[in-house]
Amino acid sequence: MAASQVLRSEWTKIRSVSSTVWTLSLAAVVTIALGILISLLSKNEFDRMSVKDRLSFDPTFISFAGMSLGQLAMIVFGVLVVSNEYSTGMIRTSLAAVPQRGMFLSGKITVAAVLALVVGLVTSFVAFFLGQAALGPHRASIGDTGVLRAVIGGGLYMTLIAVFSMGVATMLRSPMLSLGILMPFFFLISNILGAVSATKKVGRYLPDQAGSKIMQVVTPLGDDTPYGPWGGFGIMVLWVIAALLGGYALLKKRDA
Amino acid sequence: MIELVGLTKRYGEKVAVNNLSFTVRPGIVTGFLGPNGAGKSTTMRMVLGLDHPTTGDVRIDGRHYDHLKDPLKYIGALLDAKAMHGGRSAFNHLLCLAQSNGIPRARVHEVLDTVGLTAVARKKAKGFSLGMGQRLGIAGALLGDPRILMFDEPVNGLDPEGIHWIRNLMKSLAAQGRTVFVSSHLMSEMALTADHLVVIGQGRLLADTSMADFIQQNSRSYVRIRSPQRERLLDVLHGAGITVVESGSGTLEVDGGKPEHIGELAAQHQIVLHELSPQQASLEEAFMQLTAESVEYHAHADTPHAPPEPRREWGSDWKRGA
Numbered sequence: 001m002a003a004s005q006v007l008r009s010e011w012t013k014i015r016s017v018s019s020t021v022w023t024l025s026l027a028a029v030v031t032i033a034l035g036i037l038i039s040l041l042s043k044n045e046f047d048r049m050s051v052k053d054r055l056s057f058d059p060t061f062i063s064f065a066g067m068s069l070g071q072l073a074m075i076v077f078g079v080l081v082v083s084n085e086y087s088t089g090m091i092r093t094s095l096a097a098v099p100q101r102g103m104f105l106s107g108k109i110t111v112a113a114v115l116a117l118v119v120g121l122v123t124s125f126v127a128f129f130l131g132q133a134a135l136g137p138h139r140a141s142i143g144d145t146g147v148l149r150a151v152i153g154g155g156l157y158m159t160l161i162a163v164f165s166m167g168v169a170t171m172l173r174s175p176m177l178s179l180g181i182l183m184p185f186f187f188l189i190s191n192i193l194g195a196v197s198a199t200k201k202v203g204r205y206l207p208d209q210a211g212s213k214i215m216q217v218v219t220p221l222g223d224d225t226p227y228g229p230w231g232g233f234g235i236m237v238l239w240v241i242a243a244l245l246g247g248y249a250l251l252k253k254r255d256a
Numbered sequence: 257m258i259e260l261v262g263l264t265k266r267y268g269e270k271v272a273v274n275n276l277s278f279t280v281r282p283g284i285v286t287g288f289l290g291p292n293g294a295g296k297s298t299t300m301r302m303v304l305g306l307d308h309p310t311t312g313d314v315r316i317d318g319r320h321y322d323h324l325k326d327p328l329k330y331i332g333a334l335l336d337a338k339a340m341h342g343g344r345s346a347f348n349h350l351l352c353l354a355q356s357n358g359i360p361r362a363r364v365h366e367v368l369d370t371v372g373l374t375a376v377a378r379k380k381a382k383g384f385s386l387g388m389g390q391r392l393g394i395a396g397a398l399l400g401d402p403r404i405l406m407f408d409e410p411v412n413g414l415d416p417e418g419i420h421w422i423r424n425l426m427k428s429l430a431a432q433g434r435t436v437f438v439s440s441h442l443m444s445e446m447a448l449t450a451d452h453l454v455v456i457g458q459g460r461l462l463a464d465t466s467m468a469d470f471i472q473q474n475s476r477s478y479v480r481i482r483s484p485q486r487e488r489l490l491d492v493l494h495g496a497g498i499t500v501v502e503s504g505s506g507t508l509e510v511d512g513g514k515p516e517h518i519g520e521l522a523a524q525h526q527i528v529l530h531e532l533s534p535q536q537a538s539l540e541e542a543f544m545q546l547t548a549e550s551v552e553y554h555a556h557a558d559t560p561h562a563p564p565e566p567r568r569e570w571g572s573d574w575k576r577g578a
Contacts, residue, residue, distance in 0.1 A: 002358065005356050005358050006356055008356075009352045009355040009356035012348055013341075013352045016343075016344045016348035016352070017343045018343055084341055085341075088339070088340060089336055089338055089340070092301070092335055092336065092339045093335075093340060095306055096305075096328075097328055097357055099327055100322060255301070255306065255308060256307070
């Protein structure tokens with residue numbers, strides 16, 4: 001069984017269902033639109049900001065503000081790519097065609113991850129340029145130190161969010177259960193842990209908080225985060241690897 | 257060829273498949289028969305490597321399923337007609353399967369044509385009727401032009417025309433020298449299509465025999481007699497050295513007896529007969545008897561002392577089904 005065959009097969013699968021199109025376009029539209037909106041609001045707010053806030057002002061990061069909501073669509077994409085197989089019963093047909101389960105899973109995740117990366121990078125660049133246009137005089141330039149890294153990082157961040165969701169969905173199989181755990185985790189729990197000072201130190205090791213560090217260009221004043229942009233990214237990668245290994249171990253062991 | 261050796265599957269305490277050993281040979285249709293819940297589907301999933309056996313082994317042409325290169329070219333299976341993504345078109349469903357096994361795209365059109373779905377190839381599978389879904393599943397099984405085909409309850413829910421089509425398809429596949437392994441819970445269905453019979457009940461092998469032998473051994477013929485002078489008749493028959501079985505509701509049964517002979521005996525002794533009829537036990541009844549002890553879900557589980565009435569329900573059921 002050649003890996004290229006599995007990749008082609010998974011590409012046919014992913015392009016032939018409508019959920020791929022609507023989840024990915026929703027992720028892009030929400031991220032970009034919300035980013036522009038918040039960039040506009042920030043521009044108008046700038047003159048009333050304190051000195052401390054002005055020094056921490058990070059135009060690049062502000063243009064990615066829409067990602068907090070857009071990533072939810074990315075999570076739905078990742079979950080559906082995997083759990084569609086289970087909820088429809090297609091998994092049996094798929095595993096009968098590709099009995100090497102590691103090959104099956106890696107093929108599926110590679111195709112979905114590459115697609116998420118393409119959409120993520122386009123989204124990230126568009127969100128950056130439109131966001132900077134909205135920021136007007138306070139804008140950052142793509143040539144500024146760390147900005148290109150942050151913009152590419154935005155695309156990588158969205159990809160990893162999707163891949164992490166694929167790993168979790170492989171473990172849990174059910175789309176409702178997967179979304180029921182991932183959505184509140186990223187939208188509520190992570191934010192709450194990050195906002196409360198007592199749990200802040202724990203919260204910043206969560207995948208989204210660690211990973212989003214890569215989109216920051218200006219480190220906020222008084223920020224004592226013990227890792228840099230790539231350090232945070234590395235932490236997120238570890239989360240993703242853990243989710244994938246968990247998914248693989250269960251897929252390998254379980255009856256289909 | 258499919259070889260099962262000591263195949264066992266346990267779910268906790270429950271044994272779904274119990275030490276099953278048999279071989280499915282090429283060139284014939286092998287029927288895999290058993291009541292609902294006997295372990296047929298579990299066995300078939302283990303053949304495809306979907307479920308892991310607790311102990312034992314299954315080999316396809318001498319190899320484990322996951323060691324087959326491009327398995328769809330060795331064995332094609334229809335396990336569940338609904339095992340597909342409803343939002344995907346029939347063509348794309350088959351295309352993704354073909355690509356995973358290096359099967360050319362042209363073959364997708366061929367099998368769609370074979371099963372008669374060319375006209376709806378671009379339609380989403382969720383709009384398909386059960387029969388169309390079944391045909392699409394069969395198209396998937398045929399995709400790799402495999403030497404071995406396996407169908408789990410392929411006629412379930414089909415209209416008579418669909419059933420006829422599947423029967424002929426299975427026979428023609430076997431006639432081409434392929435191995436055809438098909439499960440059913442209907443003896444009547446197997447009698448029409450299978451050359452060889454593997455019967456299981458509660459996961460255990462009950463019979464592994466040719467269809468002809470099974471029919472010969474199990475089609476019991478007997479004479480049914482009803483008489484108001486039952487005691488006298490019994491005496492007369494015993495006196496003539498005829499063994500009589502008393503079945504329920506006052507009727508008598510004589511195995512292998514000739515109605516002429518019994519009628520003449522009764523006339524000689526001036527015994528009134530209300531019924532004297534030659535009977536042929538159906539294969540369905542033979543199957544019922546074979547699996548009686550191993551039926552998992554009895555229709556009257558709460559009334560264990562009731563007479564064996566469910567038998568009749570069985571017969572009427574398969575007659576409707578056939």
